[in-house]
Amino acid sequence: MKNHGFSIIELMIVLAIVVFFATISLPKYFNYYAKAKQAEVALNLASLHTAQQAYFAEHGTYSHVLNGENGIGWKPQGYKGGGEQENFYYTYGFNFPGAQEGVHYFTGKLKTSKESLGQCFADKENFVARAAGDVAGKGKIDVWQIDSDRKMENIQKGLD
Numbered sequence: 001m002k003n004h005g006f007s008i009i010e011l012m013i014v015l016a017i018v019v020f021f022a023t024i025s026l027p028k029y030f031n032y033y034a035k036a037k038q039a040e041v042a043l044n045l046a047s048l049h050t051a052q053q054a055y056f057a058e059h060g061t062y063s064h065v066l067n068g069e070n071g072i073g074w075k076p077q078g079y080k081g082g083g084e085q086e087n088f089y090y091t092y093g094f095n096f097p098g099a100q101e102g103v104h105y106f107t108g109k110l111k112t113s114k115e116s117l118g119q120c121f122a123d124k125e126n127f128v129a130r131a132a133g134d135v136a137g138k139g140k141i142d143v144w145q146i147d148s149d150r151k152m153e154n155i156q157k158g159l160d
Contacts, residue, residue: 035159037089037135038142044092045146048074048129052122052148062148064094064122068103075106082107090133090144094120110134116141134158 051074052062065071067079076088082101086109093105095117101107105114116132130145135158142158 031136031159037133038144038154038159040088041090041131041144042152044076044088044090045129045131045144045152046150048072048092049146049148049150052127052129056148061124062122062127064096064099064104064127066093066104066106071103075102076108079106083111084109089135090131090142091117092129092131093117094122094129096121108133112141116143118143120145130155132156 048066051066051072055072056062063070063072067073067075076086076092078087079102080086086107088106088108089110090108091105091110091112091114092108093099093114095105095114099105099114101114105117107114110133112133117130118132120128120130122129126148128145128147130143132141132143134140135142138158140158141156142154143156144152144154146152
């Protein structure tokens with residue numbers, strides 16, 4: 001009777017090949033995953049810009065109040081109070097002393113602090129709003145901004 005099967009050497013060779021391919025493909029996968037998170041930024045900042053323009057058309061000024069009384073009526077889709085429970089990753093809005101969660105900024109799933117937004121503002125004639133998040137999970141914050149002229153740029157790259 002003839003035994004059919006794999007020897008331990010053959011199994012170890014197959015395992016070594018699988019591990020080799022995994023070490024090559026996983027970093028690429030995580031990089032693509034982080035870039036997919038960046039796609040969220042373009043949509044949300046463009047939406048924030050549209051809300052600011054509508055508010056400006058009605059009131060003749062821009063506002064740093066995103067949601068609530070005297071606000072522009074903007075918040076990220078499905079906002080639930082901030083943090084891990086959210087469906088969005090970045091923190092969006094304005095950073096200034098006294099800024100409040102859910103009013104002036106919104107914290108996403110990555111729980112990036114409002115201080116990571118840096119200097120952003122809204123006044124009578126202009127605004128600069130920002131989004132920040134550690135999308136690669138390496139402690140390097142990715143920061144995007146949009147201004148009243150709809151110029152959107154990645155001002156601090158969080159991806160290599």
